[in-house]
Amino acid sequence: MMEQQRAHTYGVVGEFETPRKLIQAAEKARLAGYQSMDAYTPFPVEGLSEALGLKRNLVPLVTLIGGLAGGLGAFGFQYWVSVISYAENIGGRSLNSWPAFIPVTFELTVLGASLSAVFGMLAMNKLPQPHHPLFNVERFQKHASVDRFFLCLQADDPKFSVAEASKFLKEIEAQNISEVEND
Amino acid sequence: MSSGEPPIHSPEIRRLSPVLAPGHTYGSITDKISSIVLTRPVSLGWLAGFGICFCFIMLLNLAIVYLIGKGVGIWGINIPIGWGFAIVNFVWWIGIGHAGTLISAILFLLNQKWRTSINRFAEAMTLFAVMCAGMFPLLHMGRPWFFFWMFPYPSTMKIWPQFRSPLIWDVFAVSTYFTVSLLFWFVGLIPDLATLRDRAMSKPKAIIYGILAMGWRGSARHWQRYQSAYLLLAGLATPLVLSVHTVVSFDFAIAIVPGWHTTIFPPYFVAGAIYSGFAMVLTIAIPLRAAYNLEDFITMRHLENMAKVMLATGLIVAYGYFFEFFMSMYSGNKWDVFLVEQRLHGPYAHYYYMLILCNILTPQLLWFQKIRTNVIILFIMSLVINTGMWLERFVIVVISLSRDFVPSAWGRYSATFWDYAVLAGTLGLFAGLLFLFVRVLPAISIAEMRELVAHNSEEHE
Numbered sequence: 001m002m003e004q005q006r007a008h009t010y011g012v013v014g015e016f017e018t019p020r021k022l023i024q025a026a027e028k029a030r031l032a033g034y035q036s037m038d039a040y041t042p043f044p045v046e047g048l049s050e051a052l053g054l055k056r057n058l059v060p061l062v063t064l065i066g067g068l069a070g071g072l073g074a075f076g077f078q079y080w081v082s083v084i085s086y087a088e089n090i091g092g093r094s095l096n097s098w099p100a101f102i103p104v105t106f107e108l109t110v111l112g113a114s115l116s117a118v119f120g121m122l123a124m125n126k127l128p129q130p131h132h133p134l135f136n137v138e139r140f141q142k143h144a145s146v147d148r149f150f151l152c153l154q155a156d157d158p159k160f161s162v163a164e165a166s167k168f169l170k171e172i173e174a175q176n177i178s179e180v181e182n183d
Numbered sequence: 184m185s186s187g188e189p190p191i192h193s194p195e196i197r198r199l200s201p202v203l204a205p206g207h208t209y210g211s212i213t214d215k216i217s218s219i220v221l222t223r224p225v226s227l228g229w230l231a232g233f234g235i236c237f238c239f240i241m242l243l244n245l246a247i248v249y250l251i252g253k254g255v256g257i258w259g260i261n262i263p264i265g266w267g268f269a270i271v272n273f274v275w276w277i278g279i280g281h282a283g284t285l286i287s288a289i290l291f292l293l294n295q296k297w298r299t300s301i302n303r304f305a306e307a308m309t310l311f312a313v314m315c316a317g318m319f320p321l322l323h324m325g326r327p328w329f330f331f332w333m334f335p336y337p338s339t340m341k342i343w344p345q346f347r348s349p350l351i352w353d354v355f356a357v358s359t360y361f362t363v364s365l366l367f368w369f370v371g372l373i374p375d376l377a378t379l380r381d382r383a384m385s386k387p388k389a390i391i392y393g394i395l396a397m398g399w400r401g402s403a404r405h406w407q408r409y410q411s412a413y414l415l416l417a418g419l420a421t422p423l424v425l426s427v428h429t430v431v432s433f434d435f436a437i438a439i440v441p442g443w444h445t446t447i448f449p450p451y452f453v454a455g456a457i458y459s460g461f462a463m464v465l466t467i468a469i470p471l472r473a474a475y476n477l478e479d480f481i482t483m484r485h486l487e488n489m490a491k492v493m494l495a496t497g498l499i500v501a502y503g504y505f506f507e508f509f510m511s512m513y514s515g516n517k518w519d520v521f522l523v524e525q526r527l528h529g530p531y532a533h534y535y536y537m538l539i540l541c542n543i544l545t546p547q548l549l550w551f552q553k554i555r556t557n558v559i560i561l562f563i564m565s566l567v568i569n570t571g572m573w574l575e576r577f578v579i580v581v582i583s584l585s586r587d588f589v590p591s592a593w594g595r596y597s598a599t600f601w602d603y604a605v606l607a608g609t610l611g612l613f614a615g616l617l618f619l620f621v622r623v624l625p626a627i628s629i630a631e632m633r634e635l636v637a638h639n640s641e642e643h644e
Contacts, residue, residue, distance in 0.1 A: 019637055039403040042209060043374070043633040049407045059411035067419075081335065081343040100347040103430055107355040110423045114363045114416055118370055121412035125405045128397035135400070144401055145378040147209035147633075 010133035010182045011154040012165040013140060014174025019045040022149035025172045026051040029153065032168060036157035040134070040150040062120035063113045070112020075105045133180050152180065202297040203635050204479035212632045216625050217382055219475050225622070228474065233618040239611020246604040247322065255325045257601045264584045264596040269323035271576040272606055274431055275459070276316035277357065278572060281424055282460020283309030284364060288420035297488055299631045300480040304471065304620070305464050306368040311616040312463070313361045315609040320353070322605070349433040356430040363423055367416045370409070373399050374630040428456045435579065441518040442583035445510065451503030458496035459572035461489050465565035467617060469558055471626065480627055483556055490555040493568065497546040504543065518588060525586045526578065530595065534574050541571025
């Protein structure tokens with residue numbers, strides 16, 4: 001019975017009027033032992049990651065790697081072109097004229113880092129993902145990207161049951177609580 | 184600060200004048216900004232404006248087709264003045280783009296709240312200006328269909344580009360700049376595209392915005408990575424924007440032509456770029472806020488702050504002019520001294536005096552608060568400064584090339600109809616793209632404006 005319920009339920013969602021109320025609710029949910037939950041806000045809310053107990057993300061690391069790859073690749077390539085592949089002796093000037101390679105090295109460092117920051121962020125967020133069970137909730141569609149702050153307790157939590165999660169959300173004064181159907 | 188009511192025009196009140204008019208909620212902001220895109224009918228004014236731009240875009244097409252058919256000889260360029268309008272316009276356009284990145288990246292890092300309502304269209308302005316800029320070196324090649332020779336690709340000729348040349352640095356700088364600006368702009372747009380998707384009245388709109396929003400749902404986990412990525416992009420775009428105009432100035436400074444071969448060029452070019460860019464932001468912001476009643480969002484505080492940035496960068500540019508002049512005289516180098524004489528008394532002297540008038544004298548009016556808060560004067564001044572910055576590049580390119588080392592190699596330059604046609608055409612393209620932009624995308628970042636509302640309401644709690 002339990003398993004079946006989880007299969008067609010994504011979770012239970014409730015909404016709050018202000019970011020502060022959402023943060024308090026998330027903290028209460030975490031302290032009550034809910035582990036699998038997410039909050040949805042129309043703009044980034046300071047303190048929400050901490051309230052949900054989120055770990056630091058990997059975007060900065062990916063960006064660093066992308067930047068290093070861009071920079072080292074650019075310098076290495078210019079060196080290879082100018083010293084090995086297409087070495088031209090022009091008036092005895094040194095082939096490895098490294099200061100002249102710096103502008104392109106710099107530009108490609110920035111390019112590599114920026115591309116990895118953006119595409120890394122999208123990939124780790126698993127976007128693009130056109131559909132998500134939460135979009136089945138009408139109020140979510142109307143308000144999550146405008147003026148309401150949502151907390152969703154997810155069904156993959158060991159503690160989860162629809163009745164209890166709904167009751168808990170009611171206790172912490174969430175409004176318009178509804179079950180999110182998986183499809 | 185709260186003791187007694189200061190009179191309305193006191194510096195106290197003005198300093199506190201809001202970056203967002205009071206009384207707005209998350210919903211009212213969303214409604215107001217998204218309605219421009221979603222519900223507002225196409226107005227006659229918009230149609231007329233876009234129609235005029237469209238004519239200029241057609242002129243641009245004609246000029247390009249004729250250019251490709253006949254070759255660059257239809258322009259006024261010659262030997263020794265091989266650069267002419269194409270390079271003047273290139274440097275001018277790319278400089279205009281810089282203010283967009285400055286507003287979106289540097290002011291973001293400095294946590295300047297007033298940037299919020301102007302960054303989106305300033306970034307759009309950057310993209311469109313770089314598009315216009317990029318066209319000029321391509322067309323100036325004469326055989327633009329071989330543009331890919333600039334990129335290092337394994338060709339059957341077994342040769343590679345010359346990485347020691349500033350012209351190749353330019354290719355990398357400008358293309359990186361465009362790519363990063365586009366990414367930055369798009370990342371900023373994602374949450375707003377999700378808002379438009381959710382509020383769209385018709386299916387096709389919902390589908391198009393939905394595809395662009397990529398299923399953004401405002402999850403806290405997503406926001407966390409999003410904010411990291413955005414902050415990192417701002418940090419990356421900041422040195423990038425400084426590097427781009429530095430590299431553009433290297434196109435000149437690496438050469439030995441008198442008037443070009445100076446170490447002051449990189450900082451002075453960057454300051455000039457920001458100067459003209461802010462002038463262009465004002466040129467766009469002033470009509471935009473009037474046409475779409477955005478005075479609550481783009482307040483007097485924004486206009487005044489931009490005027491102050493113009494004044495400051497204008498003074499840096501003036502310093503650059505002075506030291507260019509001083510170093511030429513002080514060096515005792517006879518070609519440099521001669522170049523100064525040519526600027527003051529040569530055949531193009533009137534351009535130089537116009538430049539001083541537009542770029543150094545006019546902006547001094549910005550010291551006065553009355554001027555900084557007068558919308559009409561600011562608008563006119565922004566046009567004057569943009570003209571001045573165009574003249575600056577003309578003076579640098581044409582005067583130096585027309586009077587170099589040996590009198591037998593001197594020449595004269597005058598632009599032809601086709602030079603003006605391409606310039607006017609890119610102006611039409613730039614304005615036309617902006618017209619389209621305000622109709623299809625939110626010209627002000629809705630998500631960031633909501634943050635401002637949250638910030639204001641927390642202060643009142």
